[in-house]
Each structure stands twice: as C-alpha cells, then as structure tokens.
Amino acid sequence: MARTPLIAGNWKLNLDHLEATHTVQKLAWLLRDAKHDFSEVEVAVLPSFTSLRSVQTLVDADQLELKYGAQDISAHVSGAYTGEVSGTQLSKLGVSYVAVGHSERRQYHGETDEVVATKTQAAFEHGIVPIVCVGEGLDIRKAGEHVSYTLAQVDGALKDLPADKAKDVVIAYEPVWAIGTGEVATPADAQEVCAAIRGRLAELYDQELADGVRVLYGGSVKSSSIAQLMAEEDVDGGLVGGASLDPEEFSKIARFK
Numbered sequence: 001m002a003r004t005p006l007i008a009g010n011w012k013l014n015l016d017h018l019e020a021t022h023t024v025q026k027l028a029w030l031l032r033d034a035k036h037d038f039s040e041v042e043v044a045v046l047p048s049f050t051s052l053r054s055v056q057t058l059v060d061a062d063q064l065e066l067k068y069g070a071q072d073i074s075a076h077v078s079g080a081y082t083g084e085v086s087g088t089q090l091s092k093l094g095v096s097y098v099a100v101g102h103s104e105r106r107q108y109h110g111e112t113d114e115v116v117a118t119k120t121q122a123a124f125e126h127g128i129v130p131i132v133c134v135g136e137g138l139d140i141r142k143a144g145e146h147v148s149y150t151l152a153q154v155d156g157a158l159k160d161l162p163a164d165k166a167k168d169v170v171i172a173y174e175p176v177w178a179i180g181t182g183e184v185a186t187p188a189d190a191q192e193v194c195a196a197i198r199g200r201l202a203e204l205y206d207q208e209l210a211d212g213v214r215v216l217y218g219g220s221v222k223s224s225s226i227a228q229l230m231a232e233e234d235v236d237g238g239l240v241g242g243a244s245l246d247p248e249e250f251s252k253i254a255r256f257k
C-alpha cells in the first residue's frame, strides 16, 4: 500500500512567535521555489503552543499546503489543570498533528505509557492525528532489547484504541541515544525497528491496517542522511528536531527524493 511520506519538524522549546512566523515564511518560499509536491511528501512543523496562532494565520492567509501541529496535548478536556492545553483548544487552531510521548516528555515530565495512551485518545477525539513517539535508550540497545522495549511502548500507547482510529495514527521510532546527539541510526537499524512496529500493528489489528500506517524515524536526521533512511521499506518519513530549525536544511530534508 502506498503511504505518503511525512517529514515533520519538532521545534521543541525554540523560536518565539515572530521567529516562528519568519521560519515558516522562509520554508514556504523555499518549497514553493523548489515546486515541492505536497501530495507526494507531506511537510509539517510543530512549534511551541505560543506560536500556533501566528502559524495558523500565516498558513490560512497564504493558503500554504504546509501542515502544523503541537508538541503535546493535555489528557484532560477542561478544568483545574493549570498550564495544560486541551485538544479542543488545539483543534480551534487548526492543528493537524500532535506529538505524543516524546522521549523528552517521558524523561522530564514523567509521562508513562498510560498517559501516552490517554493523550493519543484525546488527540483522536479532537480530530488531531497523534505522532506517537517510541524508542529505547542506550542501555536497552546495548542489552539487545530495543525491539521488545519499543514494541511494549507501542502496545501501551495504542491500548484500547479502536481500528478506525489506529488506521490514522503516525508512529515515530526515535531511539533516545540518537536524539540531539548527532548520532543517527543506520538505515538498517531504523528499518529493523520500523518493520517490527508494523508487524506489531498487524498483530494488534490486521495487515491491511498495518500497511497503511506511517512509521517515521527520528534522531539526528539531516539532509545528508534522509535519502538512505527513506530508501528503507518501512521508513515512511522523519521526525526532525535540530535540523528543522534551519529552513534551508529542513526544506532539503523534505525534498529527499
């Protein structure tokens, strides 16, 4: 089954709303100049919450085909949850995607598989596609347990998720040892785990559903490494951190073909 590749830029805690606007404008110009075909490769950016309204205005005003999303979503709908941002609020801002369970949220904010599952459900309830992040740390890779560890995270994130939602989920395999370290996984490493994730989706649901789900790789992706990663059968795109802050570099990654 043909899967449309997705290149998504996770800006993390970088860029104020003016810088975000400027970056989106520059990225849009570069992709327009390169006659980028968004139906062939989808491109999305995930700015901070504070920039989403500005990005929405720009995308709407210039009728950009660029998608945008958030880096997190509250597990709650409304109420006494200071500092949280809900799916209702995000969907009003026109976001297409939300990253869920990024390793930095698991590590620094104590997000468990249960929380990730609730946030995954919350995203779907508001018409937002979750990009569910999974992946092992260095100790687990060294112990050779990276596949079983990552698949357990997939099981946790998708717990009780019905097939009519799961068919649209995006999963990002992001080995923690590769995030922000400059140490990109080899294409074979990425393929091994992305294929295992697809295999698990087939077990949890069915092969047809598994064949339609996009599985991304993330971890120090650059324009020099993306083409080889994308040549792997089960790698359907990239979740890009540091390199997505530079519009020139990110536009090259999006035009990996």
Ligand code: PEP
Pocket: 010, 012, 174, 178, 179, 180, 181, 182, 218, 219, 220, 221, 239, 240, 241, 242, 243
């Ligand atoms: C990320 O934050 O999801 C990521 C993959 O970061 P980087 O590309 O900088 O390793």
